[in-house]
Amino acid sequence: xxxxxxxxxxxxxxxxxxxxxxxxxxxxxxxxxxxxxxxxxxxxxxxxxxxxxxxxxxxxxxxxxxxxxxxxxxxxxxxxxxxxxxxxxxxxxxxxxxxxxxxxxxxxxxxxxxxxxxxxxxxxxxxxxxxxxxxxxxxxxxxxxxxxxxxxxxxxxxxxxxxxxxxxxxxxxxxxxxxxxxxxxxxxxxxxxxxxxxxxxxxxxxxxxxxxxxxxxxxxxxxxxxxxxxxxxxxxxxxxxxxxxxxxxxxxxxxxxxxxxxxxxxxxxxxxxxxxxxxxxxxxxxxxxxxxxxxxxxxxxxxxxxxxxxxxxxxxxxxxxxxxxxxxxxxxxxxxxxxxxxxxxxxxxxxxxxxxxxxxxxxxxxxxxxxxxxxxxxxxxxxxxxxxxxxxxxxxxxxxxxxxxxxxxxxxxxxxxxxxxxxxxxxxxxxxxxxxxxxxxxxxxxxxxxxxxxxxxxxxxxxxxxxxxxxxxxxxxxxxxxxxxxxxxxxxxxxxxxxxxxxxxxx
Amino acid sequence: xxxxxxxxxxxxxxxxxxxxxxxxxxxxxxxxxxxxxxxxxxxxxxxxxxxxxxxxxxxxxxxxxxxxxxxxxxxxxxxxxxxxxxxxxxxxxxxxxxxxxxxxxxxxxxxxxxxxxxxxxxxxxxxxxxxxxxxxxxxxxxxxxxxxxxxxxxxxxxxxxxxxxxxxxxxxxxxxxxxxxxxxxxxxxxxxxxxxxxxxxxxxxxxxxxxxxxxxxxxxxxxxxxxxxxxxxxxxxxxxxxxxxxxxxxxxxxxxxxxxxxxxxxxxxxxxxxxxxxxxxxxxxxxxxxxxxxxxxxxxxxxxxxxxxxxxxxxxxxxxxxxxxxxxxxxxxxxxxxxxxxxxx
Ligand SMILES: Nc1ncnc2c1ncn2[C@@H]1O[C@H](COP(=O)(O)OP(=O)(O)O)[C@@H](O)[C@H]1O
Ligand SMILES: [Zn+2]
Numbered sequence: 001x002x003x004x005x006x007x008x009x010x011x012x013x014x015x016x017x018x019x020x021x022x023x024x025x026x027x028x029x030x031x032x033x034x035x036x037x038x039x040x041x042x043x044x045x046x047x048x049x050x051x052x053x054x055x056x057x058x059x060x061x062x063x064x065x066x067x068x069x070x071x072x073x074x075x076x077x078x079x080x081x082x083x084x085x086x087x088x089x090x091x092x093x094x095x096x097x098x099x100x101x102x103x104x105x106x107x108x109x110x111x112x113x114x115x116x117x118x119x120x121x122x123x124x125x126x127x128x129x130x131x132x133x134x135x136x137x138x139x140x141x142x143x144x145x146x147x148x149x150x151x152x153x154x155x156x157x158x159x160x161x162x163x164x165x166x167x168x169x170x171x172x173x174x175x176x177x178x179x180x181x182x183x184x185x186x187x188x189x190x191x192x193x194x195x196x197x198x199x200x201x202x203x204x205x206x207x208x209x210x211x212x213x214x215x216x217x218x219x220x221x222x223x224x225x226x227x228x229x230x231x232x233x234x235x236x237x238x239x240x241x242x243x244x245x246x247x248x249x250x251x252x253x254x255x256x257x258x259x260x261x262x263x264x265x266x267x268x269x270x271x272x273x274x275x276x277x278x279x280x281x282x283x284x285x286x287x288x289x290x291x292x293x294x295x296x297x298x299x300x301x302x303x304x305x306x307x308x309x310x311x312x313x314x315x316x317x318x319x320x321x322x323x324x325x326x327x328x329x330x331x332x333x334x335x336x337x338x339x340x341x342x343x344x345x346x347x348x349x350x351x352x353x354x355x356x357x358x359x360x361x362x363x364x365x366x367x368x369x370x371x372x373x374x375x376x377x378x379x380x381x382x383x384x385x386x387x388x389x390x391x392x393x394x395x396x397x398x399x400x401x402x403x404x405x406x407x408x409x410x411x412x413x414x415x416x417x418x419x420x421x422x423x424x425x426x427x428x429x430x431x432x433x434x435x436x437x438x439x440x441x442x443x444x445x446x447x448x449x450x451x452x453x454x455x456x457x458x459x460x461x462x463x464x465x466x467x468x469x470x471x472x473x474x475x476x477x478x479x480x481x482x483x484x485x486x487x488x489x490x491x492x493x494x495x496x497x498x499x500x501x502x503x504x505x506x507x
Numbered sequence: 508x509x510x511x512x513x514x515x516x517x518x519x520x521x522x523x524x525x526x527x528x529x530x531x532x533x534x535x536x537x538x539x540x541x542x543x544x545x546x547x548x549x550x551x552x553x554x555x556x557x558x559x560x561x562x563x564x565x566x567x568x569x570x571x572x573x574x575x576x577x578x579x580x581x582x583x584x585x586x587x588x589x590x591x592x593x594x595x596x597x598x599x600x601x602x603x604x605x606x607x608x609x610x611x612x613x614x615x616x617x618x619x620x621x622x623x624x625x626x627x628x629x630x631x632x633x634x635x636x637x638x639x640x641x642x643x644x645x646x647x648x649x650x651x652x653x654x655x656x657x658x659x660x661x662x663x664x665x666x667x668x669x670x671x672x673x674x675x676x677x678x679x680x681x682x683x684x685x686x687x688x689x690x691x692x693x694x695x696x697x698x699x700x701x702x703x704x705x706x707x708x709x710x711x712x713x714x715x716x717x718x719x720x721x722x723x724x725x726x727x728x729x730x731x732x733x734x735x736x737x738x739x740x741x742x743x744x745x746x747x748x749x750x751x752x753x754x755x756x757x758x759x760x761x762x763x764x765x766x767x768x769x770x771x772x773x774x775x776x777x778x779x780x781x782x783x784x785x786x787x788x789x790x791x792x793x794x795x796x797x798x799x800x801x802x803x804x805x806x807x808x809x810x811x812x813x814x815x816x817x818x819x820x821x822x823x824x825x826x827x828x829x830x831x832x833x834x835x836x837x838x839x840x841x842x843x844x845x846x847x848x849x850x851x852x
Contacts (some may be wrong), residue, residue, distance in 0.1 A: 073642070080640040251710075260707070267559065268646045269704070276642060276701045331812055495688040496677065502697045503628070503673045504666075 010048070013055050014081060020045045022198045026170075027052055029194040037140075037185060038196040039459075042174040042321035043297060047074055050136045050170055054110040055083060059133030061110045062164075064118070064157060066139050069271075071112040073268060078110070088112040089123065105319040115142075115153035118160050127160075132167045137188075140171035141314070144183035152174045153396070158188055174321065175200070175314040177458045198217060200317065200456055201463040204273070204324045205470040207451040208333045218307055218335045219246055223253045225333065230257055231302035232278075233285045236319055238308040240265055240289055246307060247287040257284045264291040290315065299326040302483050305333040309445060312437035313458060316444075329468040331481065335444050346439045351434075352427050353390040356382070359420060366416045371409040375481045399421055399432045450474050455492055508606075508725070509717035512553060513568060514588055514596050515603065517578055518549045522587040524827050530565050533557045535614055537757045539789040542796055543844060545611060545850040547825040552606070555614030556724060560717070568717060605683075607729040619748040621727040622650045623657075625695060625702070627746055630654060631672070632697040635665035644696045648828075657745050668742055675740040679730050686712060690719055691726045756793055763790035767801065788841045795848035803849055807842040814838075815846035 006024065010016050019027075022040055026049045029036045051074075054061035065071045071088040080088045085108045087101060096170050105111070105126050117123055137143070143154045161169070162318055171184055185193060226233060237243040240263040247261035260283050262274050277283045279298050286292060290310075306322040310316045316334075324330030353361075361380055365371060373395070380391050398404040401422065403414055440458070445456045451471035456463050469476045491500065500506050516529045524544065531541045535555020545554045569586075572578045577592035588596065594836045609617075626645040633641045643651055661668065680688045691714055696702040703711070708719035734744055756764065759782075773791070777784045795803065807815075818833050819825070830843055 077640075077641055080642070260704075269644075271708070272642070272644055273702060273704050274697075276644065276696075280701050282701055297814045356825060495680070495685055495692060498689065498692050499673065499676055499680070501699055502632070502692060502695060503633055503669045503676075504698070505670065 006052075009056050010052060013052065013083060014048065016048075016166065019048075022196055023048055026196050029196070030170055031057065031170065033168050035190045035192060036196065037171045037181070037190065037193050038172055038198075039176050039181070039200070040196075040198050041200055041202065043325045044198070046138070046172050046174070049172065050134060051078065051083075051110065051308050053134060054086075059131040060106065060108050060128065061134045061136060062132055063110065063112045063136040063138055064115055064154075065112055066115055066142055066154070068114060070118045070489070071114070075112060080147055083109070086110040086112075088114075089117055090114040090216055098503040102126050113158070118156050124163055126161055128163050128165065132164050135161055135164060135167045135169050137169065137171045138182050140173040141176045141180050142182040143187050144176075153162050155187070155396075155400075161188060175317055175459070176207050177314075197460075199464065200326070200459045201452065202321065203464045203467045204329050205320060205326055206331050206466065206469040206476055207320075207455070208331060209445055209451070209472060210333060210335050212335060212337050215337055215339075218337065219249050219253075221306060221335065222246075222307070223250055223482070225303075225305075226250070226254055226257060229481070229483045230284060230485050232281070232298065232300055233303040233305060234292070234301055234308070234319075234322060235285065235287045235307055237287060237289055238347060242307065243287045243289055243375070243393065250285065250287070254285075258282065259285040259287065262286055262288040262292040264289065281378055290319065296322070297325065298322075301325070302328070302330045304330070304332050306332070309334060309340055309441055311347055311434070311441065313444060313455065316441065317455065320496055331483075334445065341438070341442065344441075345435075348431060348434045348438075350387070351393070353381055353384065353387070353394060355424055355427070357390070358394070358423050358427070362420055362423075363418055365409060366411050369410065369412045371411075373404055373407045373409060376409055384440070394423070395427060448473065508721040509568065509715060510572065511596070511599055511602060512721065513572060514577060514592055516550055516553060517572075517586050518551055518588045518593070518596060520586065521548065521824075522546075522581055523587050523824065524548075524586070525584055526565075526586050530560070530562060533565075534560055535610065539793045539844070542793060543848060544825070546715075546796065547847060551611035552608045554610035556608050556610040556728075557717075558614075558618070559703075559810055564717070568715075573835055580692045582698050607725055607732055609728060609732060613728070613731060613735075616748050617728055617731050619650065619653065620731050620746055621724065622647065623653050623746045623748070624727070624743070626650055626654045627657065627700075628672070629696045630658065631665050632699065635669055636698045638698055641698075644702065653748065661745065672742040675743050679733065679740070679743075680726070682729065683726060687722050687726065690722050694719075694723050703848070717786065722807075755798065757790075759786075760790040760793045763787055764794050764798070767794070769790070788844075792841070792848050795845055796851060803845065807845050807849075810844060812846045812849065815843055816850060819847065834842070 006027065007018065008344065010019060021044065022038070023045055025402045026036055026038050026040075030049065030053050037447060038046070038049065040049075050061055050063060063071070068088075070091055071090070075086050087108055087110075089098070089101060089111060090113070093101070102123065113123070137154075137157060145155060169188060169190060171188070171190070173180075173184075176184065181197075210221055212221065222235065235243075235246070237246065243261045244261050247259055250257075251259050260274050260277070262271065266274070274283070274286070275292075275296060277288050279296070287307075301323045304320050306316070306319070310319065320332040323332065360383060361376070364379055377391060377395070380394065382389070384390055395404065398409065398419075401414075401419065403409055403411065403419065444454050450473055452463050452466065452474075469480060512533075513529065515534065519525070520528065528541070528544055531538065532545055532550055532554055533556060535541075535558050542554075545551045552774060569578070572592070573580075575591070576589055576606075577595060579587050579589050622645045626643055629641065629644050633639065645651065663671075680691065692710050693703045693708055693711070694705075699840075705716040705719045705723070708714075708723075709716040712719065714722075730743060731747070734740060734747055762780065763776055766779065771779070773784060773787050775786045776782075780787070791806065794801065803812075815830070815834065815838065818830055821828055822833060824830070825847070827840060827843055831838070831840060834843070
């Protein structure tokens with residue numbers, strides 16, 4: 001398709017007048033039936049790279065995406081723009097809907113599937129009969145064992161990809177170290193790949209690390225900061241509880257700011273309300289866990305604060321990436337207190353089962369020669385206090401060695417001791433890897449060098465010159481900070497006026 | 508408001524039930540026992556008004572009442588209102604006149620109605636302001652479909668609809684206290700502003716999030732009941748769900764009902780459905796609350812039924828065990844439950 005036409009199509013379907021950096025080259029490669037591997041920073045508009053081809057090409061585009069909320073949001077957005085033949089297939093769909101969807105797969109331009117759905121044989125079979133024009137792997141870094149968000153489900157991608165007779169692939173990610181990039185291409189065995197790797201660094205952000213002696217100084221520091229700079233702010237926490245409690249504390253201290261918390265335990269109604277309040281500037285500050293931000297594209301976030309250090313550089317980059325999407329200056333402030341190092345370690349422990357749990361569960365499993373997976377799952381969740389992440393890990397490992405096949409555990413072919421050894425080795429390796437990741441993050445916090453260079457060195461050899469100040473080790477000075485303050489206007493209505501305003505009466 | 512509802516429930520349960528019966532009642536658990544209790548203790552209005560209530564949150568509220576010494580537990584673990592609690596209840600007696608809940612008959616429809624109202628206002632104001640692209644604040648497919656359908660079939664301009672809706676709400680809301688109206692309006696989302704969560708409302712109005720939920724739903728129940736009574740509010744009426752009187756039967760009881768109508772006996776049904784006889788009997792009790800057509804004398808003769816009813820009113824209790832002990836041996840629990848159910852037809 002000629003260049004002009006591409007722009008016209010972009011305008012027609014999405015209403016944007018021009019492409020952003022990188023989008024057009026990627027779309028052209030995709031339309032030329034090439035395998036494409038692209039690293040684009042968060043917020044740069046990765047989704048257009050497959051959504052536009054889905055609209056202008058024949059056939060169906062399949063997108064594998066690990067984030068349920070993200071795909072649901074994307075589908076909603078596209079529908080709102082008038083693109084109706086899109087759907088997200090995930091475990092949340094009712095059986096009835098799934099059935100009707102499966103019957104008319106070919107009528108969709110774009111289908112999002114969650115990785116766990118790739119286990120569904122019926123779906124795979126139907127997909128292999130459909131006319132698939134492009135196979136998109138979103139958040140492709142999840143394939144890599146070395147990636148920070150490795151997902152066992154993603155290893156099935158290769159198998160599925162082969163069953164679909166290897167249509168052109170588009171692998172997308174925002175964060176991939178060079179190590180991970182290679183791993184992704186090796187896993188999918190992609191040949192003749194056209195790669196588009198865009199600079200990860202963000203010239204409009206400045207980096208600051210605040211070391212504190214006492215934990216309490218974090219909240220007081222944040223509170224002073226926000227008093228001075230009442231700008232759209234996200235504060236990241238690694239625990240839901242603390243996101244809530246610090247939120248309450250800040251509400252007390254900063255009565256002129258509107259502050260809310262957001263984490264995975266909120267119900268859907270509240271999530272939608274809080275997200276949209278933040279987007280609509282009805283909230284100034286959001287205290288959140290990493291659950292927030294996926295699919296949020298507020299362009300004028302000026303301050304991203306980390307109350308806790310993330311467990312790896314990649315997460316950190318992703319989270320600070322939500323600041324200043326409009327290109328205006330913004331600041332990242334990370335708070336660190338010496339005992340913080342135990343938190344990420346604890347998080348690791350909550351993700352991987354410990355040896356004694358594994359031993360206990362295997363003892364149970366090996367009392368029988370055949371067991372339904374559901375039974376094992378129930379048992380596991382019972383004895384592990386509902387540790388679902390740990391269960392998924394175990395299930396995948398048992399499938400990998402063939403002990404679980406077609407939802408049945410069959411122990412007769414295995415020695416309990418061997419299985420145990422194997423699992424222990426994997427857990428050990430993963431723990432070592434995760435610890436290494438934490439170490440990298442910690443090194444960045446402790447570094448005396450330029451934070452910008454240190455942060456991006458895993459991804460690219462050079463960084464661009466920052467448009468404002470660089471970091472607290474180069475030139476950062478709060479006195480020089482000029483963030484535009486936002487004043488809130490609030491009116492006191494009587495109820496009749498409030499109702500009239502709400503329903504657009506008499507204005 | 509939530510506290511009074513809790514106290515009211517506890518008071519009516521007369522020290523014969525645990526707090527979990529109240530939890531099941533408020534969340535509208537479809538079980539024979541819950542349905543039966545809500546009739547027996549005259550709590551049908553609260554049945555299913557708060558399906559989203561989390562058990563842990565409920566427990567916190569109960570603990571609060573306990574700490575305030577408004578409630579107490581007897582040796583069976585059943586819950587009672589203390590004299591302090593009763594004072595509070597008496598003091599707020601006239602508040603209950605302002606409660607419009609009708610859960611047993613309408614909880615499903617009112618929830619749909621509430622969410623449809625929210626989504627409709629969001630949709631209508633956005634379109635009137637010519638902003639066609641927005642993220643629906645109500646995520647449920649069923650509601651989105653419902654509102655879309657309504658939208659498709661209205662000939663009026665959005666501006667006309669909004670003006671009409673404005674007039675309707677102006678009239679209906681006037682029945683409530685100013686603070687309640689403010690909470691109701693703050694919860695709504697329009698193109699002008701995104702609504703507040705119940706927790707945010709709670710902070711703003713110094714209540715609990717359960718209170719603000721109940722305040723909002725109370726107004727919705729009122730509006731809905733006015734419409735049911737035939738009040739002619741043209742726009743609001745459009746939002747009423749079509750699916751009237753969804754039966755209260757559990758799916759399994761429905762299947763039993765089908766077989767029952769074909770003339771099968773309890774034992775036959777149990778064999779056919781591979782369920783226990785007890786389970787089928789529970790289904791039949793459930794059915795007895797909603798159906799008049801069945802010839803119930805097959806299960807409990809008119810005379811037996813009468814003596815069960817008499818015993819119950821003499822004993823002034825709804826405790827099955829006590830009733831059973833005061834009746835002749837051959838009258839079964841099943842017959843007692845059935846007789847109690849038939850009382851409310
Ligand atoms: N060419 C473009 N012009 C203007 N806005 C765009 C363009 N491409 C994408 N966007 C917008 O940028 C935001 C981020 O896009 P998204 O695909 O969600 O980013 P990513 O997945 O890379 O984080 C979205 O609001 C999207 O609509
Ligand atoms: Zn620097």
